[in-house]
Amino acid sequence: MGQMNMRKFYWFVLILVIHDFHVFAVGDNYPVGARQAGMANAAVMLSDLWSISHNQAGLVSLDKLTIGFFHENKFIVSKYAYQALVIAVPVHSGVLGASVSYFGYSSYNEIKAGLAYGKSFGKILSAGLQLDYCNTYVTGEYGNRGALVVEAGLQSQPIENLLIGVHVFNPLRAKIAVYDENIPTILRMGVAYRFSDKVILAVENEKDMLMKPVFKTGIEYHIYKNFFIRTGVMTNPTQLCFGIGYIMNDFQFDMAVSNHPELGITPHFSLSYHL
Amino acid sequence: MRHIILTTLIFLLSLAKSVSQVENDPFYSLEDIIGDQPESTGNEVDCTPILDDLQYFKENPLNLNSATFSDLNEIHFLNDVQINNLLAYINSNGQLLSVFELQYISCFSNDVINKILPYITVQPVKEQEKIPWAKAIKSGRNQFYLKSKRVLEKQKGYEPVNDAMLSQNNSHYLGSPYQCYFRWMYNYKSFISAGIISEKDAGEEFFKGSEKQGFDYYSAHFILHGSGIIKTLVIGDFDVQFGQGLTLWTGFSAGGNTSGLLNSLRNPQYFTAHTNSDENRFMRGAGVTISSGSYDFSFFLSDNRMDANVLPADSTNSGKLTVSSFPTSGNHTTMHEIAGKNAVKARTAGAHLDYVSEHLKIGISGIYYGFNAIVEPGSAPYDKFSLSGSSDYRAGFDYRLRYDKFTIYGEEAFDKHNSVAMMNSAVFETMPQLLFCIQQRKIDRGFHGLYASLPGEGSAISSENGVYLGLELYPARNWKILAGFDSYRFPWLKYGVDAPSFESTFSILLSYLPSREFTLSLGIKNDVKSGNIITEHNPSVVLADSKKQNFRFNVSSHLSPDLSLIYRIEQVNFSRTSSLEHGFLALQDIRYSLEKIPVCISFRYAIFDSDSYDSGLNACEDDLLYEFSSCSLSGKGNRIYLVVRYEQSKKICLWLKFTQTYYDRNTLNTGLNFINGPAKSEIKVMLRIIM
Known part of the structure; x- marks a missing residue:
């Protein structure tokens, strides 16, 4: 099969998937962050810069201005690149964040821009809120359609080393105008246990109101000095994920690979910098 | 030291x-x-x-x-x-x-x-203490409760109707969609209590039509708990609890076998005020308990009215009222329901004698009831042994014996037609870490549970033989296991089950309690039930088992005295013949007490998704004081509620609850409760004043 034929086949599968499994839906909440991707996105209870996409309550762990860039190429299809730019600024009462992400190409694309705020209430509890504008562009008559979406999350540590997180995306059930297209409502809940400074094990459940529940589990191992390795697995469909991370002074570099059973491999990269 | x-x-x-x-x-x-x-x-x-x-x-x-x-x-x-x-x-x-x-x-x-x-x-x-009567009247405590609720969306039954439809029996609700409730309660310590309750359900008329007297339901009671020979005296509306409930037990009884593992032993209180809003199954009259030494003797007389499904007059019964069954909902919202309101007069008398010593308690009880009507159940085979005739009596013997770390208890009862109901249990406390219990039950077909509370899974009209095993185990520090296995046979038919059937329930609850503030638990329940399978090719009745497995993971954490968070994920797998259906529920509860103002808040966000009604899920909810709701969720959607309690002072307290269930479809419910929209919202308010 020639290169072009292979491409066509991919397109065919993708269209099938869009219709049958809703891998993509208008205004879907694609996760950001290669650390999380390496742990199969079992990350609703974790806290770092990328919490801005998984659970804004996790932003409170940042004590310095931090910026990050994320890039992934879904199934290595050139037109399915996804990238995001994020920034988080600790302020007097909490942490403010902003993010913008872009998926697609000139004829079809989705842009999500969000303003986040995380606040901690003592050591054991933090809460976060985000306001997004989700825009979908399709060339032709459809044009630009967008909606305002709310996200909210909580993180707590009821006993030492046990982290619990919950996050809801679009609780107010916003819709993309005109065609009555639903932006999904997604509830994520997860528990992680930090066995030592070196190992953290996370388990998460994600439920889109209209989709089958997704169970995810991931582990991160601080294997050597500044070096991390990660792996994870999720269901519906079953996907395996692997990742590595490296910290150098104020820079953190993460890389991950996930494997979709039908659509193949997706690489993820992220880079963050503490100012 | x-x-x-x-x-x-x-x-x-x-x-x-x-x-x-x-x-x-x-x-x-x-x-x-x-x-x-x-x-x-x-x-x-x-x-x-x-x-x-x-x-x-x-x-x-x-x-x-x-x-x-x-x-x-x-x-x-x-x-x-x-x-x-x-x-x-x-x-x-x-x-x-x-x-x-x-x-x-x-x-x-x-x-x-x-x-x-x-x-x-x-x-x-x-x-x-002796009761100082003069003081009692002056220093007693008065409480007033006012409650109202309604569904916010327009339901079909409340739409205006034309005159032609007005005369049709069940085409619309007669009253407004508001439920109203009033309760006055007086008590002096635990010695004297009295109360009045009145209620109008949603859809019932208020001060007009068939409800000229105002509320649909009124109830009043007076109870005296003395220290002398008269232990309890009750006048008005009351509930009766004798023995283990096989002969006589009205009103609320907590838990079934599968929920309360070792709590199946009932400790009767003889007479209690009828304070819940069951409008049918209670006694209206007077009762007294006389206590002398180790003996307690109780006796009561009641003359009450019950709702009934009245059958059309028949020449064979010489004009005597004929009814098919007694509905228990207490709703009188349509012409049809109003026609059956308080249709039957029930006269009841009962007595109980108890001997109580440190280790042993034995009692005998009896009840007679008669109606001014003849009960004729339907002609379907499953109704063959349903309640019929115009009177019945039951008598029973109950016991509880405790010796060292061993308790046995139970009750045996029989009725007019020599049908028998039995329940016998043994609880063994082998070590502090391990308790287990065995319970046997047998209810003959033809034994009726009217004014009784029979053990078991089935409804009061079906015969049932069963054995229940329960276990409470503390295997290690911070760990707790509750397990139960219940297997039971229905020797006669039931509605939707046209042959004798066998069912079982297994449940296990594993909890990890590392601290007072934090609990992690995993519950698994497996229900096997029987039901008819009707296919085109095979018109004869075939029973098939359906299996429902339930997995519940629950994390409850009290982060501070003011704040609790509860997370739950629950999965249901329901299978019958070759089909497999799934249900899923995820919920987050937040309970928070504000610091500066006396307000408590309880909030829930839940998301649910089930393939069918059979694979639907239940979730208990916080509610107003005195209410406890269990919400059944099926289909796809989400549910939120917010309960706010505002305690202005010790004297005035206000509760408010708002709930909304949103479904991924365009219309909800059928019949009179039809809603043209994807959401159902309800608001409830309650006020308590103490003087």
Whole structure:
């Protein structure tokens, strides 16, 4: 099969998937962050810069201005690149964040821009809120359609080393105008246990109101000095994920690979910098 | 020595913390008493009697040193083994000096101690009080409750109708969509209590039409608990609890077998005020309990009216009223329901004699009831042994024997037609870490549960033979296991089951309690039930088993005295013949007490998704005081609720609840409750004034 034929086949599968499994839906909440991707996105209870996409309550762990860039190429299809730019600024009462992400190409694309705020209430509890504008562009008559979406999350540590997180995306059930297209409502809940400074094990459940529940589990191992390795697995469909991370002074570099059973491999990269 | 002082101090501090936590949380542990009641799916359970008791003890903590078995039973959190261990401990070691001694008593886990702490105290025993009548009338306490609720969306039954439809029986609701409730309650300590209750359900008329008298339902009672020969005297509307309930037991009874593992032993209180809003199954008349030495004799007479489904007049019955069954909903919202309102007069008399000693309790009870109508059940085969005729009597023998770490209890009853109902149980407390119980039950076909509360899974009209095994195990520090297995046979037919059938339920609950504030639990339940399978090719009835597996993972954390978070994920797999259906529920609860103003908030966000009604899920909810609702969720959607309690002062308290269920479809419900939209919202308000 020639290169072009292979491409066509991919397109065919993708269209099938869009219709049958809703891998993509208008205004879907694609996760950001290669650390999380390496742990199969079992990350609703974790806290770092990328919490801005998984659970804004996790932003409170940042004590310095931090910026990050994320890039992934879904199934290595050139037109399915996804990238995001994020920034988080600790302020007097909490942490403010902003993010913008872009998926697609000139004829079809989705842009999500969000303003986040995380606040901690003592050591054991933090809460976060985000306001997004989700825009979908399709060339032709459809044009630009967008909606305002709310996200909210909580993180707590009821006993030492046990982290619990919950996050809801679009609780107010916003819709993309005109065609009555639903932006999904997604509830994520997860528990992680930090066995030592070196190992953290996370388990998460994600439920889109209209989709089958997704169970995810991931582990991160601080294997050597500044070096991390990660792996994870999720269901519906079953996907395996692997990742590595490296910290150098104020820079953190993460890389991950996930494997979709039908659509193949997706690489993820992220880079963050503490100012 | 230093070590002991330190440990005691730490214990004290943690205890103090948990006490305040309990007091700030008006909903704490109610689910434990009531359990998940699958049969009350989608309804509010009115648990007024239990909460009345708890509220009384909160204001007047029970002195453990002078408490009797029945006093301790009224706290509702303690099982029989714990109560007996406590009484035995006081008997052999003398009076308790402080509540901290409780942890030395066998079967008193921290969990249990925490639950009962707000309701108990430990003090030297005082002389028994006599009732000062003059003082009682002046210094008694008056409470007023006002409650209202309604569904916010327009339901079909409330739409305006034309005159032609007006005359049709069931085409619309006659009244407004508001439910209104009023209750006045008076009590002087635990000696005297009196009350009036009135209620109008949603859809019932108010001061017009068939309800010229105002509310649809009125109830009043007066109860006296004396210390002399007359132990209890009740006049008005009351509930009766004798023995283990096979002969006579009306009103609320907590838990079924599968929820309350070792709590299946019932401790009857003879007569209680009828305070919940069941409009049919209670006694209206007078009752008295006379106590002399070890003997208690109770007797009552009642003349009450019940709703009925009236059959058209028939020449063969010489004009006597004929009815097919007695509906219990208490709703009188359509012409048809109003026609059956209080249609049948029921005269009831009953008596009970109890002998109570330290180890042994035996009793005999009897009831006679007669109607001014003839009951003729339908002609379907499953109705062949349903309640019929115009009178019946039952008599029963009940016992409870406790010897060392071994308790047996039960009741055997028979009726006019020599049908028998039996329930016998044994509880073994082998070690403090391991309790187990065995219960056998047998209910003949033809034995009717009217005014009784029969054990088992089936409804009151079906015969049932079953055995239940239960286990409570503490395998290691911080770990707890509850397990139960119930297997039962229905020797006669049931609605939707056209042959004798066999069913079973297995449940296990594994909990990890590393601290007072944090609990992690995993529950698994497996139900096997039988039902008809009708196919085109095979018109004869074939029964098939359906299997429902339920997995529930629950994390509950009390982060601070003011804040609790609960997370739950639940999965249901339902299979019948070759089909497999799934249900899923994820929910987050937040309960928070504000610091500056006396307000408590309870909030839930839940998301659910089930393939069918059979794979639907139940979730218990916080509610107004005196209500406890279990919501049944099927289809795809989400549910939120917000309960706000505002305690302006000790005297005035206000509750507010808003719920909304959103479904991924365009219309909800059928018939008169049809809603043209994807969401159903309800608002409830309640006000309590104490004087």
